Amino acid sequence: MNIKSMSQKVIAIFVLSIILVTAPFAGNTEASSVDSKELVATAKNLIGTKYRSGGTTKAGFDCSGFVGFVYEGLGISLPRSSSGMHASGSKVEKSDLESGDLVFFNTSGKGVSHVGIYIGDDKFIHSSTSKGVKIDKLNDPHYWGKRYVGAKRVTDVTVAINK
DSSP states (O other): OOHHHHHHHHHHHHHHHHHHHHHGGOOOTTTEEEHHHHHHHHHHHTTTTTBOOOOOEETTTTTHHHHHHHEEEEEEEESHHHHHTTTSSEEOOOOGGTTTTTEEEEESSSSSEEEEEEEEETEEEEEETTEEEEEEEEOOOOTTTHHHHEEEESEEEEEOOOO
């Protein structure tokens, strides 16, 4: 075997090694870093957008369509449904919520059926069937507080609440 052939094999093995080491990280969105102030501002700019079942655009949002739209605008892809979003990310205790965390509710009696974005100060923003995109109290004793099921952190969002 000559030196040129051996050098080509070494280079090929080196390149293949780099590909094998970096491949598992391709498309990883959870490592993204987003400023929570920007996230909340993006979400608040959509207040008043009407509710539309299956909606994923400014023409109208359902709850998961709204959350997905906000995060997608900041370069983070989420599953399409509220239950899919609930299955991703890492669990967050209610006492440890940070602006940008996803909050989940059981509004149907059949498990996770609604999602919103926690914005701090016991408030979350979401697309409601009755009023479209709006802000509500997380611990509202009349509705949301009774239906809260948990929260997830889907990205490394820095704490900078836009009040």
